[in-house]
Amino acid sequence: MAYGLLKGKKGIIFGALDENSIAWKTALKVKDEGGVFTLTNAPIAMRMGKINDLAKQCNAEIIPADATSEADLTNLFTKSREILGGKIDFVLHSIGMSPNVRKDRDYGDINYEWFLKTLDISGLSFHKVLQTAEKTDSMNEWGSILALTYIASQRTFPDYSDMAQAKSVLESIARSYGARFAKLKKVRVNTISQSPTKTTAGAGISGFDVFFDYAQMMSPLGNASGEDCAAYIALMFSDFSRMVTMQNLMHDGGFSTSGITQELIDRLSK
Numbered sequence: 344m345a346y347g348l349l350k351g352k353k354g355i356i357f358g359a360l361d362e363n364s365i366a367w368k369t370a371l372k373v374k375d376e377g378g379v380f381t382l383t384n385a386p387i388a389m390r391m392g393k394i395n396d397l398a399k400q401c402n403a404e405i406i407p408a409d410a411t412s413e414a415d416l417t418n419l420f421t422k423s424r425e426i427l428g429g430k431i432d433f434v435l436h437s438i439g440m441s442p443n444v445r446k447d448r449d450y451g452d453i454n455y456e457w458f459l460k461t462l463d464i465s466g467l468s469f470h471k472v473l474q475t476a477e478k479t480d481s482m483n484e485w486g487s488i489l490a491l492t493y494i495a496s497q498r499t500f501p502d503y504s505d506m507a508q509a510k511s512v513l514e515s516i517a518r519s520y521g522a523r524f525a526k527l528k529k530v531r532v533n534t535i536s537q538s539p540t541k542t543t544a545g546a547g548i549s550g551f552d553v554f555f556d557y558a559q560m561m562s563p564l565g566n567a568s569g570e571d572c573a574a575y576i577a578l579m580f581s582d583f584s585r586m587v588t589m590q591n592l593m594h595d596g597g598f599s600t601s602g603i604t605q606e607l608i609d610r611l612s613k
């Protein structure tokens with residue numbers, strides 16, 4: 344059911360790679376709720392071509408941008424304003440990549456050049472998005488900017504490797520830039536800490552299926568799906584969340600505040 348929550352709002356959605364992507368599901372949800380937006384992804388991800396199907400479904404234009412490139416981001420914000428006919432109300436940063444994870448590099452034998460790449464793509468790029476939005480004066484007052492994160496920023500999870508550090512950086516940027524953007528433009532900046540979700544980025548972590556099943560048992564409501572996440576993002580873009588800023592919002596079915604669950608006790612005592 345749609346509620347028209349985002350009627351009249353304009354935005355930019357980063358990170359839709361395929362139908363499983365959280366950004367893909369978000370685009371469909373935001374469209375249903377009346378929002379209009381441009382879609383963007385790294386030029387290399389465009390080669391898959393799938394994003395064209397989404398663009399058609401959403402009547403959205405695609406503007407390629409490597410989120411680590413300030414020039415690409417400046418072009419993205421400038422063109423998005425032209426295409427959408429005004430300033431921006433919402434931005435979703437749904438970006439993650441670690442060469443060390445992708446190439447299964449052991450945490451005790453990490454490649455530091457790749458580590459810096461992980462930090463740049465998965466953490467620093469959020470600062471670049473925020474700074475570009477400010478410098479190009481692209482945001483409307485009471486706008487909402489979100490990035491997606493994972494609880495491995497705060498607790499250790501084997502095989503999450505340098506992505507854990509990147510997510511800590513990301514969450515910290517949301518607090519620091521949130522304070523600044525609130526004063527400048529009443530723009531709110533938050534991260535959403537999502538349950539394990541079966542996507543390309545998720546499945547890239549080795550042992551992901553075990554993470555997923557464990558989190559399912561440790562979350563009284565079960566894992567939050569990509570669709571649930573998209574609905575929460577729509578709420579966070581809407582006027583119903585105007586005073587929420589500088590937060591790391593747990594969207595995890597109760598995982599983060601569970602010590603142990605009965606389900607897990609039953610399973611382990613078998």
Ligand code: NAI
Pocket residue numbers: 357358359360361363364365366384385388408409410411436437438439440464491492493494536537538539540541542543544545546
């Ligand atoms: P996904 O693989 O569908 O999306 C990741 C996106 O990042 C892709 O579209 C990819 O092209 C894009 N990307 C990579 N490098 C880029 C660059 N240099 N510039 C611009 N875009 C770039 O996977 P998913 O799961 O939808 O990931 C979205 C976000 O959600 C990520 O931040 C991820 O860490 C986060 N997240 C995912 C969870 C999961 O279990 N899947 C759990 C919690 C958070």
